[in-house]
Structure formats: structure tokens, C-alpha cells
Amino acid sequence: MTSDIVACASCGQRNRVRATAAGKPVCGKCRAALPWIVDAGDDTFAEVAEQSSTPVLVDFWAPWCGPCRAVGPALEQVARDLAGQVKLVKVNVDHAPRLSQRFAVQAVPTLMLIRDGHVAARQVGAAPAAMLRRWVEQGLAAPTVH
Numbered sequence: 589m590t591s592d593i594v595a596c597a598s599c600g601q602r603n604r605v606r607a608t609a610a611g612k613p614v615c616g617k618c619r620a621a622l623p624w625i626v627d628a629g630d631d632t633f634a635e636v637a638e639q640s641s642t643p644v645l646v647d648f649w650a651p652w653c654g655p656c657r658a659v660g661p662a663l664e665q666v667a668r669d670l671a672g673q674v675k676l677v678k679v680n681v682d683h684a685p686r687l688s689q690r691f692a693v694q695a696v697p698t699l700m701l702i703r704d705g706h707v708a709a710r711q712v713g714a715a716p717a718a719m720l721r722r723w724v725e726q727g728l729a730a731p732t733v734h
Contacts, residue, residue: 590606590607590626591604591605591606591607592604592605592625592626593605594613594622594623596615596617596618596620596622597620597668597671598615598618598620599615599617599618599620601615601616601617601618603615603616603622605622605624605626607626607627607628607632607636608635608636608639608640610641611641612624612642612672614672620671621671621672621673622671622672623664623667623668623671623676624642624667624671624674624675624676625664625667625675625676625678626675626676626677626678627677627678627679627680628677628678628679628684629679629680629683629684629687630683630684630685630686630687633677633679633684633687636677637675637677637702638702638705639705640675640702642673642674642675643673643674643675643701643702643703643708643727643728644674644675644676644677644701644702644703645663645666645667645674645675645676645677645699645700645701645724646677646678646679646699646700646701646702647659647660647663647676647677647678647679647697647699648679648681648687648688648691648693648696648697648698648699648700649678649679649680649681649696649697650680650681650682650696651680651682652682653696653697655696655697655713655714656696656697656714658714659697659714659715659720660678661717662714662715662716662717662720663676663678663699663717663720664676665717666717666720666721666724669721670721670724670725673728674724674728681693681696691707694712695712695713697712697713697714698710698711698712699711699712699720699723701723701724701727701728703727703728708727708730709723709726709727709730711723
């Protein structure tokens, strides 16, 4: 699995954040929660998203999709705002046809909230960051139904 370097919003320390890990990423210097934003595909989705102990916000997107490019920064802002509470997993539908078929993705962007390995909420289309954050927070607060 790959890892990214993320600067802590609290102290500026640069931290390595792996795509998969036990727990949640925190700054090695000040222990503040770090945003967890990773990519996944057909071969890595189960390990990166479904087996995560942290709730996962999945963004099914495509590089040719204008609304996807518009909602991407809003989703990253939500991931930063909810650092420690949610993991953002981005799935390029052009590179993950099996996932697109499995989750019946018929339009992009399609967003899903996965809790305990199950889809807890689903939304199709772009929205402003404030609306996306409310949607994620409502999904996190709702009881888990399997």
C-alpha cells in the first residue's frame, strides 16, 4: 500500500499517512487528527475501505466529469474538517469497472458512506461542502443497519 505526506493543520509537521492502518492517523508531533484521503481501485478497495475501522466516505469519480472535478475539493475539505472521524477514499470509475458494477454506479459523482463494512448512505451528484458535511455527519450519527 502507498502512503502520502500530509502536513498537520495544527503544527505544520509533515507526517506519512498510509492508505491502510489500524486506528486513525495523528500528527507525530502534536497528536492532532490528520485528514485521511486515499485512492482505491478494484484490487485495493476491500482493504482500504471495507475493512477500515474508521467510517469511509467513498467518492466514485471520473477525470472527464466536470461535476466530479468541482466536488473533489469540497470532499477534501470535508475530510479535513472531519479529520479523525472519516476517511475519504477516491475511486476513479475508469480504472475500477468491477467496483462500479458492484455498487451500481450509473452516474458520477456517486458518494457512499461505509460504516462497519456496509453502505450506510448514498448520494448521487455534486453539492457544496457545507451540504456534503451535513450529509456525512447525519450518516455518522445514524444507527448502523446491516
